[in-house]
Amino acid sequence: MTSSQPLDMTLSRVFGEVAETYHAARPGYPDALIAEVLSYASLTGPAGLPAVEVGAGTGKATLPFAALGTPMLCLEPDPRMADVLRRNAAAFPDVRVEVASFEDWRPDGTRFGLLLAATSWHWTDPATRWPRVHDALAPGGAVALFWNPMSVVDPALHAALAEVDRRHGLTLSPHAGLVSSYGDTPGHWPGMLGHWPDEECRRDGRFTDLRSLRIPERARYDTDRYLGHLSSISLYRALPDDLRDHVLADTAAVLDAHGGGIDIEHLHDLFLARRA
Numbered sequence: 001m002t003s004s005q006p007l008d009m010t011l012s013r014v015f016g017e018v019a020e021t022y023h024a025a026r027p028g029y030p031d032a033l034i035a036e037v038l039s040y041a042s043l044t045g046p047a048g049l050p051a052v053e054v055g056a057g058t059g060k061a062t063l064p065f066a067a068l069g070t071p072m073l074c075l076e077p078d079p080r081m082a083d084v085l086r087r088n089a090a091a092f093p094d095v096r097v098e099v100a101s102f103e104d105w106r107p108d109g110t111r112f113g114l115l116l117a118a119t120s121w122h123w124t125d126p127a128t129r130w131p132r133v134h135d136a137l138a139p140g141g142a143v144a145l146f147w148n149p150m151s152v153v154d155p156a157l158h159a160a161l162a163e164v165d166r167r168h169g170l171t172l173s174p175h176a177g178l179v180s181s182y183g184d185t186p187g188h189w190p191g192m193l194g195h196w197p198d199e200e201c202r203r204d205g206r207f208t209d210l211r212s213l214r215i216p217e218r219a220r221y222d223t224d225r226y227l228g229h230l231s232s233i234s235l236y237r238a239l240p241d242d243l244r245d246h247v248l249a250d251t252a253a254v255l256d257a258h259g260g261g262i263d264i265e266h267l268h269d270l271f272l273a274r275r276a
């Protein structure tokens with residue numbers, strides 16, 4: 001993945017400001033991805049151990065794993081996100097929610113069969129995260145890190161949205177990329193933040209069987225949902241309220257002039273590794 005701008009870590013706790021909108025508007029993860037993770041985790045992994053999820057948010061990834069019977073401990077540092085998660089996961093007695101960052105969490109000797117992070121790994125501390133993963137997993141336990149960036153299908157709409165972003169000085173919005181500008185390698189997201197985990201994981205040296213997988217998925221967002229999605233993104237949360245309102249109104253006008261929504265392609269990119 002190209003890393004063109006350092007991540008502002010002070011924005012790691014803004015999602016709870018709009019927790020309900022986040023859950024309603026953000027995309028989830030396809031069944032095929034969940035199945036890949038579970039199949040990989042049970043290949044040689046320690047059967048019967050629970051999963052730990054880092055940065056579970058409102059449960060967009062938790063719920064499909066829980067629905068397939070995965071016992072889970074969900075770590076979420078923002079109590080407002082954790083409240084929504086608890087409510088969403090109320091039907092699953094094997095899902096526990098702990099209000100903690102990955103850095104503050106103490107596993108207290110418990111070992112897990114799977115550690116997963118959905119669109120949250122980039123908010124954890126690069127200096128300590130791999131030793132923490134290693135210590136949390138039983139030997140043979142799996143790591144699954146995934147993201148779902150999007151790209152725009154229609155070049156004319158892409159150009160019109162780019163003009164709005166330019167006018168307001170926004171870079172790296174979710175619609176900054178056109179479908180055709182993405183390569184087909186997982187983690188290659190032009191201009192996006194962070195680093196694909198492959199290199200860091202290799203450097204740690206205690207993980208094996210590294211794999212990367214991409215599952216593309218087309219979707220249509222109507223204007224309201226897309227605005228909700230944007231307002232849950234850290235880039236937009238960081239804007240002063242009046243500027244954010246302005247940007248969203250201009251974006252809505254463009255979407256409405258292009259059929260009342262946006263066709264996008266999600267790139268569900270999955271990284272897998274196993275504690276040796």
Ligand SMILES: C[S@@+](CC[C@H](N)C(=O)[O-])C[C@H]1O[C@@H](n2cnc3c(N)ncnc32)[C@H](O)[C@@H]1O
Binds near residue numbers: 054100119120125
């Ligand atoms: C973009 S959201 C992803 C939420 C959810 N996993 C999803 O896929 O929708 C990032 C989440 O990571 C959480 N987070 C931020 N820093 C974290 C950290 N250091 N450790 C664990 N979670 C963190 C945020 O509170 C937020 O809920």
